[in-house]
Amino acid sequence: MxxxxxxDREKDDPDVVVDSRPLGLVLLSRSYxxxxxxxxxxxxxxxxxxxxPTGLTVDGQRTLAAFVICLILWLTRLIPLxxxxxLAITLIQLLGVMESGEAFALFGHQAVFFILGAFILAAALMxxxxxxxxxxxxLSKFGGSPKQLLLGALIVPAFLSFWMPEHAVxxxxxxxxxEIVRALGTKPRKGNFGHAIFLSLAWGAAIGGVGTFxxxxxxxxxxxxxxxxxxxxxxxxxxxxxxxxxxxAMLIIAYFVINRFFPSDIDSVEEAVDVLKxxxxxxxxxxIEERMVGFIMLLTxxxxxxxxxxxxxxxxxxxxxxxxFVFQLVKWRDLEGYVNWGIILxxxxxxxxxxxxxxxxxxAWLAQVLITRWTTSPMIIIIVLAFISILLTEGMSNAAVxxxxxxxxxxxxxxxxxxxxxxxxxxxxxxxxxxAIPMGNPPNAIAYSSGYIDPxxxxxxxxxxxxxxxxxxxxxxxxxxxxxxIRI
Amino acid sequence: xxxxxxxxNPGYLKLELMIRGVKISRQAxxxxxxxxxxxxxxxxxxxxELEIVLPENVLVNIPxxxxxxxxxxxxxxxxxxxxxxxxxxxxxxxxxxxxxxFYDKKTTSGVPMVEIGRAYAGYLAISPTPVCEFIKQDxxxxxxxxxxxxGRAWTVDEVVETVEAALDEGAAEFVCLNVGYxxxxxxxxxxxxxxxxxxxxxxxxLVCVQAQPPGEDKWIDATYxxxxxxxxxxxxxxxxxxFSRIAPGKLRLLGRDRYFxxxxxxxxxxPSSAVVTNLIIGLESIESTNKGxxxxxxxxxxxxxxxxxxxxxxxxxSAKLLSDVAPIYVHLQQSLKRNKLSPTWISHFNLALNAIDxxxxxxxxPLQQKWQRVLKSKHGGRIxxxxxxxxxxxRVRSVDDDSTPSGF
Numbered sequence: 016m017x018x019x020x021x022x023d024r025e026k027d028d029p030d031v032v033v034d035s036r037p038l039g040l041v042l043l044s045r046s047y048x049x050x051x052x053x054x055x056x057x058x059x060x061x062x063x064x065x066x067x068p069t070g071l072t073v074d075g076q077r078t079l080a081a082f083v084i085c086l087i088l089w090l091t092r093l094i095p096l097x098x099x100x101x102l103a104i105t106l107i108q109l110l111g112v113m114e115s116g117e118a119f120a121l122f123g124h125q126a127v128f129f130i131l132g133a134f135i136l137a138a139a140l141m142x143x144x145x146x147x148x149x150x151x152x153x154l155s156k157f158g159g160s161p162k163q164l165l166l167g168a169l170i171v172p173a174f175l176s177f178w179m180p181e182h183a184v185x186x187x188x189x190x191x192x193x194e195i196v197r198a199l200g201t202k203p204r205k206g207n208f209g210h211a212i213f214l215s216l217a218w219g220a221a222i223g224g225v226g227t228f229x230x231x232x233x234x235x236x237x238x239x240x241x242x243x244x245x246x247x248x249x250x251x252x253x254x255x256x257x258x259x260x261x262x263x264a265m266l267i268i269a270y271f272v273i274n275r276f277f278p279s280d281i282d283s284v285e286e287a288v289d290v291l292k293x294x295x296x297x298x299x300x301x302x303i304e305e306r307m308v309g310f311i312m313l314l315t316x317x318x319x320x321x322x323x324x325x326x327x328x329x330x331x332x333x334x335x336x337x338x339x340f341v342f343q344l345v346k347w348r349d350l351e352g353y354v355n356w357g358i359i360l361x362x363x364x365x366x367x368x369x370x371x372x373x374x375x376x377x378x379a380w381l382a383q384v385l386i387t388r389w390t391t392s393p394m395i396i397i398i399v400l401a402f403i404s405i406l407l408t409e410g411m412s413n414a415a416v417x418x419x420x421x422x423x424x425x426x427x428x429x430x431x432x433x434x435x436x437x438x439x440x441x442x443x444x445x446x447x448x449x450x451a452i453p454m455g456n457p458p459n460a461i462a463y464s465s466g467y468i469d470p471x472x473x474x475x476x477x478x479x480x481x482x483x484x485x486x487x488x489x490x491x492x493x494x495x496x497x498x499x500x501i502r503i
Numbered sequence: 504x505x506x507x508x509x510x511x512n513p514g515y516l517k518l519e520l521m522i523r524g525v526k527i528s529r530q531a532x533x534x535x536x537x538x539x540x541x542x543x544x545x546x547x548x549x550x551x552e553l554e555i556v557l558p559e560n561v562l563v564n565i566p567x568x569x570x571x572x573x574x575x576x577x578x579x580x581x582x583x584x585x586x587x588x589x590x591x592x593x594x595x596x597x598x599x600x601x602x603x604x605f606y607d608k609k610t611t612s613g614v615p616m617v618e619i620g621r622a623y624a625g626y627l628a629i630s631p632t633p634v635c636e637f638i639k640q641d642x643x644x645x646x647x648x649x650x651x652x653x654g655r656a657w658t659v660d661e662v663v664e665t666v667e668a669a670l671d672e673g674a675a676e677f678v679c680l681n682v683g684y685x686x687x688x689x690x691x692x693x694x695x696x697x698x699x700x701x702x703x704x705x706x707x708x709l710v711c712v713q714a715q716p717p718g719e720d721k722w723i724d725a726t727y728x729x730x731x732x733x734x735x736x737x738x739x740x741x742x743x744x745x746f747s748r749i750a751p752g753k754l755r756l757l758g759r760d761r762y763f764x765x766x767x768x769x770x771x772x773x774p775s776s777a778v779v780t781n782l783i784i785g786l787e788s789i790e791s792t793n794k795g796x797x798x799x800x801x802x803x804x805x806x807x808x809x810x811x812x813x814x815x816x817x818x819x820x821s822a823k824l825l826s827d828v829a830p831i832y833v834h835l836q837q838s839l840k841r842n843k844l845s846p847t848w849i850s851h852f853n854l855a856l857n858a859i860d861x862x863x864x865x866x867x868x869p870l871q872q873k874w875q876r877v878l879k880s881k882h883g884g885r886i887x888x889x890x891x892x893x894x895x896x897x898r899v900r901s902v903d904d905d906s907t908p909s910g911f
Contacts, residue, residue: 028721032724033772041898
């Protein structure tokens with residue numbers, strides 16, 4: 016996860032389990048990693064030793080070999096995602112694809128620093144309690160009926176995920192929702208309301224997370240790879256204009272899907288309103304720190320929107336972070352506890368690998384072999400990429416999906432004259448929309464940990480929502496984007 | 504059975520001595536080893552036991568101060584530097600092992616090590632902290648020795664120094680830690696965690712723990728993960744009424760069912776035969792004890808059978824005990840065999856009888872006896888420790904391994 020929440024750090028429960036399966040089975044499941052590593056080593060050697068295919072350069076072949084190994088490692092998570100990225104950057108310079116200075120310099124890409132700045136800002140929001148205050152304020156406006164409360168539980172995380180990492184939003188709202196369902200006397204996995212409200216939390220956060228660069232940092236990663244490989248850029252505001260209508264559409268669909276499949280089985284939410292009131296009361300008046308952090312956040316977003324074309328987004332983010340420290344609103348020690356620094360390494364490596372794939376022509380070659388050999392229709396390519404992205408994100412890291420598909424997609428754009436920005440949207444947006452599996456998205460996992468969600472019901476309804484997301488995305492690409500000058 | 508058969512058979516003799524006790528003759532009292540035990544017992548208040556080695560290396564322990572009483576049918580005598588048990592017109596040679604040297608040592612902080620740890624035939628028993636909710640709420644278990652330890656908790660360093668001293672002189676091969684009940688989800692095991700970590704880090708030694716079942720099973724996983732090789736949740740009595748009488752705290756704060764649930768779960772988590780429970784013999788009917796043995800062994804739990812000592816309960820008719828209880832050990836041995844359990848990990852060899860002793864009462868001579876000897880040897884102990892560690896490495900997983908969501 017990106018950020019560690021207070022509840023994570025204060026957990027006293029044992030963090031181990033004992034595998035009580037037969038010892039032979041345990042031994043096999045524990046040793047499969049070594050077989051996998053040996054297999055990976057062999058595969059790497061074969062890919063390097065294989066005669067270079069027509070249309071691919073030697074450097075391209077080497078980059079592809081590194082890409083395939085990293086792809087498998089990202090997919091299987093045999094080693095942490097961030098370590099795979101470090102391996103990627105090391106492989107491309109060891110294989111002579113890039114000079115070592117050039118390869119390691121890509122860790123300093125502006126997208127990485129934008130993400131770092133955004134995380135620190137989010138950490139400040141959480142640390143001062145401002146994010147909880149905002150959440151409680153908005154949630155308390157939705158206490159009229161069970162349906163209204165569900166709407167609040169969907170919209171509030173979506174809105175917050177515009178400005179904070181989506182999983183941080185889910186983690187922050189999680190204890191509040193738990194209190195609400197307990198106050199309403201809802202039992203885990205019994206009845207519909209508990210299900211519905213936790214799915215609203217997870218899906219609201221996930222849907223909101225695609226709306227800006229802040230909710231899902233994979234968006235910034237995709238734009239970072241775009242800029243590094245093609246020189247083109249998508250601004251903060253430009254992204255929102257293109258994607259936010261889809262967010263609204265998906266929120267409406269999710270609301271109806273949730274109410275259709277989980278019709279409310281409670282009559283009143285008075286107890287929930289009491290909980291929210293009590294929580295609000297506990298918060299007291301906003302502190303100076305909260306007000307200052309809120310002001311800096313507003314100023315930063317305004318700068319991203321209005322100055323984004325003139326000043327680097329990363330520079331604005333870093334200046335905002337500096338301001339936090341100038342006014343002594345956070346301490347470095349606080350941030351160390353909240354930010355997972357592995358993500359920074361993960362993105363640096365992914366950008367470097369993406370650049371190498373594009374630079375050596377490997378991405379274009381791969382795209383030709385995998386997709387454009389079968390179709391040359393830009394629309395079909397977009398539809399297929401979006402479908403693959405949604406499918407993969409249910410099983411693997413959202414960021415890994417972006418790191419894996421964007422370079423290939425940009426290769427396709429290059430050879431078929433598709434606007435590369437469309438490719439970035441077609442991959443990064445669906446990569447955040449995994450609704451069906453608890454592990455498909457960080458907010459899903461957090462909501463699932465409540466014990467209120469039945470995974471079978473989640474799978475059934477989530478797949479429907481996946482399908483809806485895919486259709487909505489295609490409709491947006493076909494009918495809305497041309498209106499804002501994004502043409503396929 | 505005749506009394507003569509009783510005293511010549513080491514198993515029966517052990518049983519007899521445990522039930523009826525032994526008095527020490529005046530000459531034997533002059534023996535340096537025995538004198539030292541009595542002196543240490545009186546000086547430190549640490550109720551030391553007289554350890555006697557019977558023929559066939561059968562060990563029996565009897566509280567040494569009890570041996571000063573006159574009304575015992577057996578007497579320990581000394582003749583020409585040799586010791587004998589005399590009684591029922593018979594005389595059997597026995598041996599009195601030396602007291603461990605660490606009993607005379609003190610920790611760096613000045614605590615006599617004998618107050619911290621006691622060596623019993625291969626294992627070192629330590630109760631690092633006297634904390635117990637049962638005692639606090641005045642519902643302590645009968646026969647609980649924790650109640651008498653009302654001092655402070657020993658520091659990790661004090662415990663480690665004691666373990667080191669005991670292991671260095673070969674007075675112990677296992678460490679057995681005992682902890683009372685705390686009204687928390689872990690049930691008290693978390694109190695032992697720093698001690699277990701320190702012992703495991705410093706020594707290649709197997710660690711057994713006697714505790715109360717935690718409220719949640721995940722703490723049983725944690726107990727194994729922290730380095731415990733064998734766990735004992737003592738139910739003491741199988742009979743429900745008796746359980747409530749002798750363990751009121753266990754009944755009120757945990758419930759009898761929780762013991763069985765926890766034992767059943769622990770048997771899945773710990774290595775085979777490493778989950779143990781005490782069933783005190785002589786307090787309930789033989790049928791009830793046998794039923795308990797059958798059910799517990801079917802769950803994968805090994806019952807150890809400490810003997811009820813005469814005088815603890817006036818209602819107990821100990822005179823007929825011997826002939827009645829002997830078949831229990833045979834039943835235990837058969838039950839273990841039927842459920843493919845091996846009692847080699849049991850540490851209470853001399854405080855209780857167990858299946859290994861079953862062959863003295865008509866059961867088979869078990870292979871476990873040999874295996875036990877191997878375990879207690881220096882290399883055997885190391886091998887057992889390595890196997891135990893390897894198993895733990897294989898089986899214990901961090902929760903994070905499973906729960907990391909796919910997304911950064």
